[in-house]
Amino acid sequence: MIQFKSISKTFQGGSGPVHALDNISLHVPEGCIYGVIGSSGAGKSTLIRCANLLESPTSGEVLVAGQNLIELSPAELRSARREIGMIFQHFNLLSGRTVFQNIALPLELAGKSSSDIENAIAPLLELVGLVDKRDSYPAQLSGGQKQRVAIARALASQPKVLLCDEATSALDPQTTVSILNLLKDINKKLGLTILLITHEMDVVKSICDRVAILSQGRVIEENDVESFFVAPQTELAREFVRAAIHEKPASDISHQFRQGYVEGSRPVLRITFVGQNVVQPLITQAARLCQVDFNILQADIETVHSKTMGFLMVDVVGEEQGVQDAQAFLQKHDLQVEVVGYVS
Amino acid sequence: MSADAWSLLFESLLETLYMVAVSGLVSAALGIPLGVLLHVTRPRQILQRPLLNRALGTVVNAARSVPFIILMVAIIPLTRLIAGTSIGTTAAIVPLSLASIPFVARIAEGALNEVSSGLVEAAESMGATPLQIVTRVMLPEALPGLIHGMTLTLVTLVSYSAMAGAIGGGGLGDLGIRYGYQRFDPIIMIATVIVLIVVVQLIQSAGERLQARYEHK
Ligand SMILES: Nc1ncnc2c1ncn2[C@@H]1O[C@H](COP(=O)(O)OP(=O)(O)OP(=O)(O)O)[C@@H](O)[C@H]1O
Ligand SMILES: [Mg+2]
Numbered sequence: 001m002i003q004f005k006s007i008s009k010t011f012q013g014g015s016g017p018v019h020a021l022d023n024i025s026l027h028v029p030e031g032c033i034y035g036v037i038g039s040s041g042a043g044k045s046t047l048i049r050c051a052n053l054l055e056s057p058t059s060g061e062v063l064v065a066g067q068n069l070i071e072l073s074p075a076e077l078r079s080a081r082r083e084i085g086m087i088f089q090h091f092n093l094l095s096g097r098t099v100f101q102n103i104a105l106p107l108e109l110a111g112k113s114s115s116d117i118e119n120a121i122a123p124l125l126e127l128v129g130l131v132d133k134r135d136s137y138p139a140q141l142s143g144g145q146k147q148r149v150a151i152a153r154a155l156a157s158q159p160k161v162l163l164c165d166e167a168t169s170a171l172d173p174q175t176t177v178s179i180l181n182l183l184k185d186i187n188k189k190l191g192l193t194i195l196l197i198t199h200e201m202d203v204v205k206s207i208c209d210r211v212a213i214l215s216q217g218r219v220i221e222e223n224d225v226e227s228f229f230v231a232p233q234t235e236l237a238r239e240f241v242r243a244a245i246h247e248k249p250a251s252d253i254s255h256q257f258r259q260g261y262v263e264g265s266r267p268v269l270r271i272t273f274v275g276q277n278v279v280q281p282l283i284t285q286a287a288r289l290c291q292v293d294f295n296i297l298q299a300d301i302e303t304v305h306s307k308t309m310g311f312l313m314v315d316v317v318g319e320e321q322g323v324q325d326a327q328a329f330l331q332k333h334d335l336q337v338e339v340v341g342y343v344s
Numbered sequence: 345m346s347a348d349a350w351s352l353l354f355e356s357l358l359e360t361l362y363m364v365a366v367s368g369l370v371s372a373a374l375g376i377p378l379g380v381l382l383h384v385t386r387p388r389q390i391l392q393r394p395l396l397n398r399a400l401g402t403v404v405n406a407a408r409s410v411p412f413i414i415l416m417v418a419i420i421p422l423t424r425l426i427a428g429t430s431i432g433t434t435a436a437i438v439p440l441s442l443a444s445i446p447f448v449a450r451i452a453e454g455a456l457n458e459v460s461s462g463l464v465e466a467a468e469s470m471g472a473t474p475l476q477i478v479t480r481v482m483l484p485e486a487l488p489g490l491i492h493g494m495t496l497t498l499v500t501l502v503s504y505s506a507m508a509g510a511i512g513g514g515g516l517g518d519l520g521i522r523y524g525y526q527r528f529d530p531i532i533m534i535a536t537v538i539v540l541i542v543v544v545q546l547i548q549s550a551g552e553r554l555q556a557r558y559e560h561k
Contacts, residue, residue, distance in 0.1 A: 078473065080471075081468070081469060086469040092463050094485055095560050095561070096558060105470065106470040109472045139560050157471075
């Protein structure tokens with residue numbers, strides 16, 4: 001639905017050129033909720049702004065619904081933009097317009113009659129749960145309500161695609177959850193393709209189908225969300241995953257923790273698994289078969305992409321051979337096992 | 345004060361209001377579009393034209409640097425061309441408008457700069473044309489600031505009109521100078537000043553009320 005074909009963007013900054021995007025190719029399939037995550041300055045905003053050409057890439061192509069935006073005339077681009085909704089971190093509502101009038105804006109711009117506008121907005125207010133706020137001004141709304149208005153406004157022109165630039169970053173955790181649920185709902189109900197950028201892994205964890213990590217203007221990893229959580233490939237991805245599962249570093253859990261192996265030290269394993277029921281029998285079996293004990297340092301169950309996923313940190317106590325066998329046993333049964341360090 | 349003095353005062357008040365109202369309207373009608381042009385042609389704005397912007401800015405600054413009293417005298421030929429005469433209330437409207445157009449333009453530009461760039465971006469993302477962005481987003485969102493600026497302009501025009509009065513323009517300034525200064529009638533002078541103060545107060549509070557009506561903070 002959205003395709004970035006080797007796009008690059010270079011800004012002429014005061015202290016030389018800044019390569020905000022460096023040869024990025026991504027494909028956002030139709031109906032997908034696609035997350036792009038990265039640290040501050042990675043180029044996320046620049047990337048999402050390329051999807052409706054608020055920012056024109058220095059080189060490369062941007063295709064939305066099969067149309068190459070770069071080749072369009074200004075008038076064609078404007079009509080293409082009506083098919084691409086966008087919401088922002090700071091909502092960007094007009095303070096002098098009521099909720100109703102804000103949602104009406106894109107329809108007014110498209111020259112719709114006032115009865116058409118009236119008919120289009122009633123169901124939108126319903127959808128975002130703001131029927132009773134119809135005549136309020138943005139200043140009278142909470143952050144979450146403002147973002148709901150912005151979502152309704154973005155949906156007013158019945159777009160095929162919704163772009164979300166840090167849509168929940170200015171909201172508290174509870175409100176974030178409700179906005180994310182609304183986005184998920186819209187994605188299901190309307191079959192809307194959503195491209196969102198965020199620096200919060202929780203957002204990816206709760207609603208995304210696919211995810212890409214951006215670092216210094218490059219995509220360093222791209223995967224479906226489940227695989228991403230189970231087996232992150234890059235160090236940055238592992239950091240994001242650890243942050244998302246609120247994992248404490250092993251060195252905080254055990255004061256005898258060390259990075260490298262020394263004679264007689266025992267490995268600390270991180271075990272990642274999908275589905276709650278698989279791990280316990282396997283751990284018990286491994287303990288029995290290999291004659292080791294598992295000392296659980298930390299355990300966490302998370303819902304990722306609406307699947308249950310478990311994260312365990314254990315230190316394995318036993319004979320050296322047994323410890324090795326136990327590790328091999330778990331791996332053989334499709335658990336993701338990683339040695340994060342050693343304790344003695 | 346005699347009945348004659350009262351009617352003189354009332355007549356002068358009407359002349360002042362006439363000068364202020366007409367030049368206020370003219371300066372808004374020409375100054376606000378000029379302010380819009382100054383704003384949208386700035387670098388990184390929707391119709392950026394850095395050269396045009398700099399040229400306009402220079403002209404506006406130059407116009408604003410000319411002291412009003414000099415401007416008034418300097419443009420007498422122009423005034424004659426437009427108003428048919430260079431003395432009287434109607435003639436005073438020409439220099440008053442000319443002086444306040446660049447003032448209003450800068451004030452409007454400032455009010456438009458206060459409109460968050462995020463709103464403009466949101467409108468662009470909806471496929472708005474530049475004209476739609478100006479009329480549907482920028483001007484409505486800048487309205488409280490514009491009202492504030494126009495209030496300021498009208499108050500300034502009241503005092504400028506008094507100055508214009510001094511060189512034969514009529515109005516309260518003229519009255520104050522002719523009776524108060526030249527014929528040394530302190531009562532009329534004081535009465536003129538009091539009326540001016542009341543006019544300014546009324547403009548100011550009406551402006552504030554109007555601004556509050558459009559400000560949804
Ligand atoms: N208009 C601009 N002019 C010059 N440099 C820019 C401009 N916009 C962005 N940049 C630079 O491009 C890089 C990427 O910026 P971008 O805003 O895309 O990052 P981001 O990932 O969205 O960061 P954040 O999480 O802080 O919002 C940064 O180094 C930034 O300084
Ligand atoms: Mg950003």
